[in-house]
Amino acid sequence: MKRLLMAVALALFVASPALAHFQMIYTPEIAMSEGKELDLKLVFTHPFEAGHTMDMAPVKEFYVVSQRGEEGKPQKTDLMSYLKKITWTSLTNSGAAYEAKLPKKVVRSMGDYVFVLVPGPYLEKEEGIYIQQITKVVANVGGMPGNWAEPVGLPTEIVPLDKPYANWTGGVFRGVVLSNGKPVPNADLEVEFMNHPPEAGKNSFQKEGITEAPHDSFVTMGIKTNANGEFTVGIPHAGWWGICALGSGPDKEANGKELSQDAVIWFKAVDMKK
Amino acid sequence: MKRTMMMLGFACALLFAATAAFAHTPVCSCFDNGDGTVTCEGGFSDGSSASGVRMMVKDGSGKVLIEGKMSGNSDFEFKKPAGDYMVVFDAGEGHVIEIKGADIVQ
Numbered sequence: 415m416k417r418l419l420m421a422v423a424l425a426l427f428v429a430s431p432a433l434a435h436f437q438m439i440y441t442p443e444i445a446m447s448e449g450k451e452l453d454l455k456l457v458f459t460h461p462f463e464a465g466h467t468m469d470m471a472p473v474k475e476f477y478v479v480s481q482r483g484e485e486g487k488p489q490k491t492d493l494m495s496y497l498k499k500i501t502w503t504s505l506t507n508s509g510a511a512y513e514a515k516l517p518k519k520v521v522r523s524m525g526d527y528v529f530v531l532v533p534g535p536y537l538e539k540e541e542g543i544y545i546q547q548i549t550k551v552v553a554n555v556g557g558m559p560g561n562w563a564e565p566v567g568l569p570t571e572i573v574p575l576d577k578p579y580a581n582w583t584g585g586v587f588r589g590v591v592l593s594n595g596k597p598v599p600n601a602d603l604e605v606e607f608m609n610h611p612p613e614a615g616k617n618s619f620q621k622e623g624i625t626e627a628p629h630d631s632f633v634t635m636g637i638k639t640n641a642n643g644e645f646t647v648g649i650p651h652a653g654w655w656g657i658c659a660l661g662s663g664p665d666k667e668a669n670g671k672e673l674s675q676d677a678v679i680w681f682k683a684v685d686m687k688k
Numbered sequence: 689m690k691r692t693m694m695m696l697g698f699a700c701a702l703l704f705a706a707t708a709a710f711a712h713t714p715v716c717s718c719f720d721n722g723d724g725t726v727t728c729e730g731g732f733s734d735g736s737s738a739s740g741v742r743m744m745v746k747d748g749s750g751k752v753l754i755e756g757k758m759s760g761n762s763d764f765e766f767k768k769p770a771g772d773y774m775v776v777f778d779a780g781e782g783h784v785i786e787i788k789g790a791d792i793v794q
Contacts, residue, residue, distance in 0.1 A: 448717055483762060484735035518794070524717045524729050556717045558731040 434604040434634035435468065435538075436461050436656045437547035437678050439529055440612055444553035444579040444682055449522035455612060456512040456531060457502045458547070461656055462633045464610035464619035467502050467509035471534035476514070481560030482525030488561050491520060493529075503618035505610065511617070524556030530566055535668040544668040547658065549678040552578040565592055570663035570677040575644070578681035583652045587681050590644050591659045597643025601659050605635040605647055608654035624653065649683045656680050712736060716777040716785040718792045720768065726792055728764045730777050730785075738762045741779045748772035 440455040456476075459467040476497060481488045493514055502511035521527055529551045535544035548570060552562045554577070565573050575588035591598040610619040627633045639645045639659075649655065656678060663675025716738070718728040730738030743764045745754040753773065754766050773789035 449719065482729060483731045483737055485737050486762075522719055524715060524731065556729075557713070557715045557733050558717075558729075559733070559735040 434460060434462075434606055434658065435536075435545055435547065436604075436606055436658055437470075437531065437533060437549040438608075438656070439531055439549055439551040439680065440608075440654070441551075441553070442612075442614065444551065445684075446521075446553065446555045447557075449518055449524075449555050451518050452514075452516040452521050452553075454514045454516065454529070455500075455502070455617065456497075456514070456533075457612075458509065458511070458533070458536065459502070459504060460606075461608045461610075461654075462606045462627065464505045464623075466507055467504040467511070468536055469510035470512065471536045473497060473512060473531065474534050475530065475532035477530055478520070479528045479530065479561060479566055480521075480523065480525055481564075482523050482558055483560060486525065486560055488564070493520070500617050505619060505621060513617070521553070521555060524558040525554070526560035526562045527553040527555070528561060528564075528566060529553065530568065532568070535673055537669075537671070543672040543674055545674045545676065546663070546665070546668070547676045547678045548663065549680075551680050554579045565595065567595070568592075568677070569594065569665060570598075570659065570675060572657060572659060572677045572679040574679065574681070576681075578679065581649055581681055581683040583649055583683050583685045585649050585683070586646050587649060587655065587657075587683075588644060588646045589657065589679065590642070591639050591662050591677060592643070593662050594664050597639075598659065598662050599639060599641045599643050601639040601643065601662050603637045603639065603645055604658045604660060605637060606633070606656050606658075607651065608656065611653060625651065652683050652685045654680055654682050714738070714741075714777060714779050714783045714785055716775075716787065718775055718787050720792050720794045721765075722794045724768055725765055726768050726775075728758075728766075728775055728777070728787070730758050730762050730764070730779075732779075738777070738779065741777060744776040744778065745769060746774045746776060 438457045458470045476493045496514040497512050500513045531549045535546040570593045572589045591601045609623045659677040661674045665675045712732040712734040716730040738758045741758040775787045777785040
């Protein structure tokens with residue numbers, strides 16, 4: 415709540431755009447025909463404007479839970495050893511980020527791959543609070559589904575009701591916000607379009623934006639979950655969309671300061687074309 | 689009239705059969721284990737298992753070299769043949785996948 419108020423106050427007094435923090439796990443393609451090497455970028459930024467990129471706190475956990483078939487057994491693979499520090503360049507600054515180049519043996523079998531990142535709490539000095547965004551990205555190999563709709567069992571997470579790797583532009587994406595495994599009704603969600611996707615092979619965002627927001631409220635869109643903790647967002651454009659549940663997690667304090675423990679999920683949409 | 693009804697019934701049966709076929713698409717993927725063996729994994733697009741599905745490995749002339757079934761874990765491992773080969777995942781009519789050996793890499 416404090417974060418929302420601060421954002422409102424900032425918007426009112428400074429008239430600067432309301433920026434939403436989003437932890438990214440980025441790789442260009444998440445719907446893969448066959449297993450391959452993956453290059454993942456972990457960046458804590460403001461994705462619509464490709465603006466101020468924060469120095470990520472050290473990563474607490476980074477792993478993938480994969481499963482082939484609905485009857486298959488989920489398999490957890492720790493990915494911490496693949497993490498490497500990088501410097502990410504936004505349109506306005508640069509910040510400490512991570513990359514993980516995964517060998518093909520990690521993403522070789524058919525099935526779903528639920529990547530999970532639990533970063534350490536980040537101190538947002540301007541707001542005087544900590545932010546910890548527990549982030550998920552779901553990829554698939556070969557069209558064989560697995561555990562995409564299963565909760566991982568995180569303190570807070572967004573569980574998809576639509577496959578995050580199989581969305582047409584113009585469709586909808588639905589999900590449920592969980593805290594300690596229970597749905598969170600009336601949760602505040604922020605939705606942002608990755609308007610400046612990363613440049614291929616570089617640790618930076620592309621300068622050219624895909625679209626322009628007519629108003630600040632389009633940069634970070636605000637929606638709420640219903641009484642069952644569910645949400646639906648429309649998909650007006652191909653590309654990457656991030657959804658963040660603000661302060662949905664059970665932990666409310668870090669190092670004696672207020673903590674916003676958020677749940678983030680990304681999904682990708684593609685155009686219908688030949 | 690009776691004949692028309694029968695035709696209709698037949699058309700309906702065809703329709704249902706077609707729907708079922710589209711509802712779950714077979715999927716199969718193979719990779720070279722790098723130790724002289726190849727592993728194929730199978731399943732259906734609705735997440736269901738391919739356990740028991742007939743698997744064949746044929747040589748360049750179409751002769752069956754190896755025949756077996758998908759395991760309980762929906763996979764099938766075989767010794768990589770010396771020359772050209774093809775893997776056939778045969779889950780029945782309309783559910784057959786053929787993968788060329790040349791496309792199976794590590």
